[in-house]
Amino acid sequence: MIRARRASPYLLYLVIALSVLTVVCAVGWGWMYSKANQAELHVFGPVRIENAAGDTEGLWGTLMDTYSAEGANLWDIIDKKTTLGNEYRADVQQLTQRLTGDVFDTQYATQLRQSVSDVLKTTNDILVQTGQAVQESYAVGGDAGAADVRPGHMVAAIRSLVQRIKALVLQVKQDGMTVNNLETQIKGLQDELAAAKAEHGRQQAQLQQNLDDEKARLTAARDNAVQQTEQFKGEKDRIQDRYIAEQSTHAAERDRLNRQIGVLTNQLKEMSEVVAEFRKVPTETGVDGRIVNIAEQGVVAYADLGKKDGVPLGMTFSIFSPNELGKTLPQPKAHCRIVKIMDNACELRIYELQGDNPVVIGDVLHNPVYDRQRRMRFMLIGKVDIDGDGVDDSEQLKALIQEYGGRVDTRLTVQTDFVVAGEEPTVPAPPPPGAPAQERADFEARRKDFIDYVEVRANAENFSIPVLSLNRFLGLVGIAGQG
Structure with missing residues (x-):
């Protein structure tokens, strides 16, 4: 619509210019006709004047029909058109200035300005020619050769100008159609632009909604x-505090174990001496007992060891011939195990006979860990479940050991003869932060039982103290059989 409003003044400019041109032509023709009538008569004569009048009769009639009012004379018409021409000239000048200063710069606007410029130039040329003709008419006096004024030339010029004006009018009409087409195209483009803007607005609103949703999601995340x-930071701080506390505890425990290692090292030295004594070749003084009777074709024997000697049920002995005592590498005849203990004797089950040398009365028994002059010492670790009911039977087993004349140690020493290992304690998962005090205390107690269990077994292995599983120990004392 902006182009249409800008193109409309150009059409108005052209119409005004045509009107001015028509007025100027009429004024010029009337002026020449009125002022030069005598000169034409003098120069051309009556015949040529009639011919010229015939040539211009149609143009003059058209001029009179178009611009003269009924009953008006020629001088009034000329004065009226002269005033109107001056006004049109001033309007044309103002419109031309507006046209020249307009920022609307397109191909069609340039053509329109060029058309108006051509009209103005043509109008100026006609005015100049008319002025020259009028001056020549004034210069004509009594001398016929003073000027060569030819009305035919002026008529031809006017007709040429009319043809040119018609061409310009046609061009203006074509430009108007072009402007209408452009306006239609502009309207279509404006509709497409409006639709595109609406779609863009919709997409922008959708994108904004998606952006808001994403912002909300990211904010929540x-x-x-x-x-x-x-x-995590609080948990880290708690774990770090706990780690520091455990480090302190472990450091104290390490110092305690280092001190204990020193003590146990000395005990190990003493025990090594005892073990070396046990590993000596059996002599008369190292005999633990003697075979006093043979039964069941040499499978069962009886020895002079009883309850008073503190010998445990299930203890094994090596059987030697008295002739082997004192030798560097004595060879046992067989091995036996105590299956029944009486007050002053015990029943033996003989196995692993070596060769054809049978066991006879008077053969001697030897066990490096048994000493009839002292009581055997035991240490219990882990869960002791004798009957498999899931209940700890440590106290029951301690009473049984004491019944057979043995002793139960509460800690491992160099005097401990055997370690009886029950079920290994299990350590549960650490309690969560803020757990009840009882739960934390139970965890620490079970953790301590596990550590003590592992340490006793390790120290027993280091000190060469035999470690018996609970099942094996029960078999040795006669509660469970051993194959």
């Missing part, structure tokens, strides 16, 4: 991450 970070 960030808040959740911050909350989790705070939780």
